[in-house]
Amino acid sequence: MRRIPPSPRESAATGVKTFAAASIGNLLEIYDFIAYGIFAVPISRTFFATHSEFVSLLLTFITFAVGFVARPLGALVLGLYADRAGRRRALSLTLLLMAAGTLVPAVCPPYAAIGIAAPVIVACGRLLQGFSAGGEIGGAVALLVENAPESRKGFASSFQQMSQGGGAMLAGLVGLMLTHLFTDAQITGGAWRLAFVFGLLIGPVGWYVRRSIPETAAFERASLQRKADLWPQLVLYRWRLLGGIGILVFWTIATYVSNYFTTYAVRELHLSLFDSYLGQLGYGITMVIACPLIGALSDRIGVRKPMLVGALATAVAAYPLFWFLAQHPNRFTLIAVQMVISILLACYAACASNMLASFFPVQFRATGVGFSYATGVTIFGGLTPLLVTSLIAVTGDKLVIGYYLAAAALVSCIPVVLSPRTHTSSQPQAPVALTE
Structure with missing residues (x-):
């Protein structure tokens, strides 16, 4: 029986649901990780009690980095599931796992109550969070680009980064609310847990939205083809996976x-x-506004130009921005510097998802995008707070963070320039030879 095409109203409703479904998991993921970062000091005092505040903070950031170790594994397992069973099923599963990981810091007893078991439980929660986050990006990007018309893929894929900006904005709002309602002593004493309790409220809504969207037509067409094993595909697309990791250097460090x-x-x-x-x-508000605008612009001029502008401008401006902030340490310069960095990052990151998606065919897209992203974030993102804290302590120079950011921007210009000039086709691609 011939399938009846959806009406314009039904197509519009499906499009809105698709944006919401793809965005809400990214929002929860980044919200959770930012909440862990912005409450790092009270978390360190709750679960990592030592005689040195610096050591406690380092242990907190090491545990933060532990969550990233599980990301590549999650990208392979959940990405393969998305490429085999469908984007909708995989994204619903990742959201449930993500919510479980968010629950851990909200309810885990402190070190004073259960001793060494507290940091162990928190570390397990970060591993679960990292595993689910590893499978989130590939499925979400595939869902966005495969549901968008060819002329709107840049705009559609920009919602991946926009939702991360939304997570940052939400985390900032929750932080402001808690500091308004509680004293610093009360926040340190346990009120910070409310941030993770609030994050849990996102889970059920996101799961319902994801279960209600249809599978992408591109996946349904590709699913009729014989599925290749994982290892041959990793070998086949090894250089594109490596290029994807290079693209992540600046994206994730910034x-x-x-x-x-x-x-x-x-x-x-x-x-x-x-x-x-x-x-x-x-930072969050700027990303939410800038990403869709830059994504729409990339549909007209391509993805390379905005990405190179964002990276090269950051390489030039990073150190002066941090120097200016150090000379004028107040809330206004802090907001201004973060907004400038977020605009430059938006130029790059709003287009990066579309570029990554264009590297891989439908049959390997969720796995390829997810593994590139997860590996890059694991290597460069998870270690960033730990490395920056250590570099400042070793050098005694709080401006070293500017050099670190500038170097990352320059490194990522290389894979952007060398990336293959392909478009994000939603049509299944035929297998190609193992030698590219």
Whole structure:
């Protein structure tokens, strides 16, 4: 029986649901990771009690990095599931796992109550969070680009980064709300857990939305073809996977430097928690506004130009921005610097998802995008707070973070320039030879 095409109203409703379904998991993922970062100080005192505040904070960031170790495995397992069983099923599963990981810091007893079991439980929660996050990006990007017309793929894929900006904005709002309702002593004493309780409310809504969307037509067509085993595909697309990891260097380091600003503002600039959350809020709002605009622009001029502008401008401006902030450490310069960095990051990141998706065919897209992203984030993102904290402690120079960000921007220009000039086709692609 011939399938009846959907009406314009039904297509519009499906499009809105698709954007919501793809975005809500990314929002929860980044919200959880940012919440862990912006409440790093009270978390360190709750679960990693030592005689040194610096050591406790390092242990907190090491546990933060542990969550990233599971990302590549999650990308392979859940990405393969998305390429075999469908985007909708895989994304519903990742959201449930993500919510379970968010639950752990909300309810885990402190070190004072259960001793060494507390940091162990928190580490397990971060591993679960990382595993689910590893499978999130590939499925979400595939869902966005495969449901968009060819002329709107840049705009559609930009919602992946926009939703991360939304997560940052939400985390900043929750931080502001908690600092308004509670004193610093109350937040340190346990009120910070409310941030993770609030994040849990996103899970059921997201799961319902994801279960209600149809599977992408591109996946349904591709599913009729014989599925290749995982290892031959990893070998086949090895150079594109490597290029994808290179694209992630600046993308992920800039993202987690922006998230680290809350700790940086309190420890190095001696600003209040309230001021640091204002900066996080400014970053999130800027990303939410800028990403769709830049994504729409990339549909006209291509993805390379905005990405190179964002990366090269960051390489030039990173150190001066941090120098200016150090000379004028107040809430207004903090907000201004974070907003400038977020605009430059948006130029790059709003287009990066579309470029990554164009590297891989439908049959391997969720796995390829997810594995590139997860590996890049694991290597460069998870270690960023730990490396920056250590570099500042070793060098005694709080501006070293500017050099670190500038170097990342320059490195990522290489894979952007060398990336294959392909478009994000939603049609199944025929197998190609193992030698590219």
